[in-house]
Amino acid sequence: MELASDRAVATLEMSQIKSKDDEPLDSDGDYESLPPHVSVATHMTAGAVAGILEHTVMYPVDSVKTRMQSLQPDPNAQYRSVYEALKRIIKTEGVFRPLRGLNITMMGAGPAHALYFACYERVKRSLSDVIQNGGNSHLANGMAGSVATVLHDAVMNPAEVVKQRMQMYNSPYRGLLDCVRTVTRTEGIGAFYRSYSTQLTMNIPFQAVHFITYELMQEQLNPHRHYHPGSHIVSGAAAGAISAAVTTPLDVCKTLLNTQENVALNSMNISGHLTGMANAFRTVYQLGGLTAFFKGVQARVIYQMPSTAIAWSVYEFFKYFLTKRQPEQEAGPGPL
DSSP states (O other): OHHHHHHHHHHHHHHHHHHHHTSOTTSGGGSOBOOSOOOHHHHHHHHHHHHHHHHHHTHHHHHHHHHHTOSSOOGGGOOSSHHHHHHHHHHHHOTTGGGTTHHHHHHHHHHHHHHHHHHHHHHHHHHHHHHSTTSOOHHHHHHHHHHHHHHHHHHHHHHHHHHHHHHSTTOOOSSHHHHHHHHHHHHOGGGGGTTHHHHHHHHHHHHHHHHHHHHHHHHHHOTTOBOOHHHHHHHHHHHHHHHHHHTHHHHHHHHHHHHOOHHHHHHTTOOSOOOSHHHHHHHHHHHHTGGGGGTTHHHHHHHHHHHHHHHHHHHHHHHHHHHHHHHHHHHOOOOO
């Protein structure tokens, strides 16, 4: 009888092991959920890595978007599609031309996104405790994204000005330092923040829609909030596409303020430099009507979908990875 009972126990244990092995990879048991409070350093590190990768991987498409938003483009810089633009730029201006300005973008993206994600997580948690007793609040998500944007854009705006001027067709600047020196000498330090209020006017609604959409998608695809790469990629792509499409008119105005497009301003008999959101809106409308506000929308959505998916998936991975390493380091090495 003992032999029979031992055999039964062994069979039961083997079946339990087999059932664990047969679980699908996307089941909740495969990923442990993150602890409710993750350190600020973890958020900042994960955010910095995510921001740099987000901007570098899709940078050539961003270069095309800047050119396609030109209100009075040179005949040699008029493009029908993103693919056709990239092909022609590489053929006529060199293989590295779509990457011009990437260095300043990387320098700005790291610290900007470190502040951005750290601020978002902290404010979201604080507001959610007040509004939803610690639960997920879409109002808290939107407000946290808006507050985080103010910090992000304060760091990123000067980098955006330099980047977009270097991306334009026939850009007169020899490189990063030449662009910074020339703009400072001819337009003053204020030129690097001329579009800051416009940038905030665009990015606050962009980020509010972005974070609300991401968190809403996570509620549906990943309700237990475990680390789940597939859900982060899909949610990030959807959030990027929707927020990019609805804020394209503001992005066109921001590009005009950043680049101070000479041909467009001369055609309107505007002397000096264009300033202010209202002036930018008026100029865009006078030059191209309502359709001008959606110049480059295709490139903007194509850029934002994968870049936002990359940002969220990399951010969630590093947050997960760094958080799981902390208990192991605190525990120390096991007994010899």
